[in-house]
Every structure is written in structure tokens, then in C-alpha cells.
Amino acid sequence: GAVVSQHPSWVICKSGTSVKIECRSLDFQATTMFWYRQFPKQSLMLMATSNEGSKATYEQGVEKDKFLINHASLTLSTLTVTSAHPEDSSFYICSARGDLSYGYTFGSGTRLTVV
Amino acid sequence: AQTVTQSQPEMSVQEAETVTLSCTYDTSESNYYLFWYKQPPSRQMILVIRQEAYKQQNATENRFSVNFQKAAKSFSLKISDSQLGDTAMYFCAFGLRTDKLIFGTGTRLQVFP
Numbered sequence: 001g002a003v004v005s006q007h008p009s010w011v012i013c014k015s016g017t018s019v020k021i022e023c024r025s026l027d028f029q030a031t032t033m034f035w036y037r038q039f040p041k042q043s044l045m046l047m048a049t050s051n052e053g054s055k056a057t058y059e060q061g062v063e064k065d066k067f068l069i070n071h072a073s074l075t076l077s078t079l080t081v082t083s084a085h086p087e088d089s090s091f092y093i094c095s096a097r098g099d100l101s102y103g104y105t106f107g108s109g110t111r112l113t114v115v
Numbered sequence: 116a117q118t119v120t121q122s123q124p125e126m127s128v129q130e131a132e133t134v135t136l137s138c139t140y141d142t143s144e145s146n147y148y149l150f151w152y153k154q155p156p157s158r159q160m161i162l163v164i165r166q167e168a169y170k171q172q173n174a175t176e177n178r179f180s181v182n183f184q185k186a187a188k189s190f191s192l193k194i195s196d197s198q199l200g201d202t203a204m205y206f207c208a209f210g211l212r213t214d215k216l217i218f219g220t221g222t223r224l225q226v227f228p
Contacts, residue, residue, distance in 0.1 A: 034215055038158075043206060043218045091158060095216070103150070104216055106160035 002028050004096045006107025013084055013114055021079045021110045023094030029074035030096035034104070035067075038091045050077055084114040117142045119209050121219035128197045129227050135182075136192045136222045138207030145169075148210045149183065149190045154221075155203040163205070166190065194224075202226045 003026040013019045023033060032051050036044040050056040050071035058064050066088075068080040077096075081088055094107040118141045128134035140149070151163040166174045166183050173181050178198075182191045194201055207219040 041223075043220045044160075046215055049215055093158075093160065095160075103148075103162060103165055104210065105162075106152075108157075108159050 002096075002098070002103075002105040004030075004094065004105045004107045006094050006110060008110060009108060010111040011113070013112070015085055015114055016083055018080055018082045019084055019112060021081075021092055021094070021112075023077045023079070023096065023107050025075045025096045025098065025105070028096075028098040028105075030077070030098050031074065032097045033071055033077040034095040034097075035069060035077075035079050036093045036095065038093060038109075040091075044093060047079075081112065084112070086114045088112065089114045117144070117147075117209050117211075117217050119207055119217050119219040121207055121222050123222045124220070125223045125225070127225045127227060128194075130197055130199060132197055133193060133195045134197055134224065136194075136205050136207075136224065138190045138192070138219055140188050140190065140207070140209050142188070142209065144211060146212065148212070149181075150208040150210065150216070151179070151181070151190075151192045152206045152208060152218075153201075153203045154206065155200075160206075164192065197226045199226050199228065 005024045007022050035047045038044050047062045048056045048058045050069050052074050056069035071077040093109045095104050120139045147168045149166045153161045153163050164176045178195045180193045204221045206221045208216045210216045
């Protein structure tokens with residue numbers, strides 16, 4: 001079946017530094033990738049949609065300059081949290097979609113803690 | 116704009132019993148997909164079942180089945196013979212063929228021994 005690998009699974013960083021999260025589709029070509037943020041006991045909040053080779057489309061209220069998304073290949077998308085602050089601490093999940101027969105496959109998530 | 120509503124924040128069921136989780140949605144589209152995802156404590160999102168709107172037959176995956184009522188815009192999930200491992204958050208989601216998924220707020224299911 002379709003597999004999406006997300007790394008790291010957890011990361012602690014200092015306030016003001018940047019953190020990069022990777023999302024890879026291992027056995028299919030992901031034409032579209034989605035990045036979500038999830039607060040404790042809440043649903044997934046879509047941050048942005050990225051198509052391979054194109055600029056990401058951000059949801060309203062999401063800061064483009066803080067959350068940089070790159071989708072340079074059909075198997076890799078990255079989310080970089082720039083100048084991280086404690087309020088950026090959250091659980092981030094990626095999802096990839098290729099041929100629709102795969103549906104939407106999710107990574108295992110990244111817990112980011114900014115101290 | 117599409118919306119997804121899950122009106123049951125929490126549900127509980129005894130092991131081996133059956134439980135039904137509710138989901139309603141709103142859309143003006145005719146071709147779309149509906150999903151149920153499970154998120155256990157590990158927080159990995161796991162696809163439970165998928166329904167294509169153009170198919171009248173309700174989807175079934177082992178102990179999981181749906182009751183898809185297109186006219187009523189209802190998409191409930193029935194879990195039969197509940198197991199302890201079914202304890203998780205369950206999210207209903209709506210998707211168009213070339214668009215993002217829209218999630219409901221989730222239902223926390225607790226299975227008791």
C-alpha cells in the first residue's frame with residue numbers, strides 16, 4: 001500500500017531557530033501534498049497545499065514567511081518553520097495524494113516543541 | 116463551501132458490542148469522496164473506510180461499514196464486534212477529486228472491556 005514517511009517524529013528547538021520537517025512518499029508519486037497542524041484533542045487544520053514544482057497555496061491566516069513549504073520532487077515535500085516561537089509548538093502532519101486510487105496517505109506526524 | 120459535522124464529541128462502547136458514529140456534510144457537488152479516519156494515541160492517521168459518492172452501495176471493510184445517505188448528506192460509521200484496539204479519535208472527512216480533505220471535529224471512541 002501507499003506509504004508516507006515523515007521525519008523527524010519529534011524535535012525540540014530553541015526560540016528563534018528554524019526547523020525543517022520532511023515528508024516523503026515511498027512507493028508512489030505524490031502530485032499533491034498537504035500540511036496540517038493539530039492542537040491537542042482537536043481536529044486537523046490544513047495549513048497549505050503544495051503541488052510538485054509549484055508554489056504552495058496557503059490557507060487563510062497561515063503565515064507564508066513563517067511556514068515555508070517546498071515540493072521540489074514528486075516524492076518529497078518539506079515544511080520549514082522559520083524563527084520558531086513557543087506558540088509554534090504543535091503536532092504537524094503531512095499527507096500525500098497521487099493517483100486517486102491511493103486516496104490520501106498520511107505521515108506519522110512531527111511533534112515540535114519550541115523552548 | 117463544504118462542511119463536515121460530527122455531533123458526537125465522545126462515545127463509549129463495551130467490547131464486542133456495536134457502535135455507530137455520526138457524520139453529516141454539506142456540499143453542492145455531486146461527485147465526491149467521503150472517508151473515515153482513525154487516529155489512535157500514536158496520532159498516526161489511519162484510513163478506515165472510503166466511499167465514492169457515485170456508488171450507491173455502502174462500503175464495508177471487515178468490521179467497519181458505512182451508511183451512506185446521499186440525499187440526506189449523511190455518512191455514519193458502524194463498528195461491529197468492537198475491540199479494545201478500536202479506541203481512538205475518529206474523523207469523518209470530505210474530499211473532491213482534485214482538492215483538499217475537509218475534516219470534521221472528531222469523535223473520541225472509548226471501548227471498555
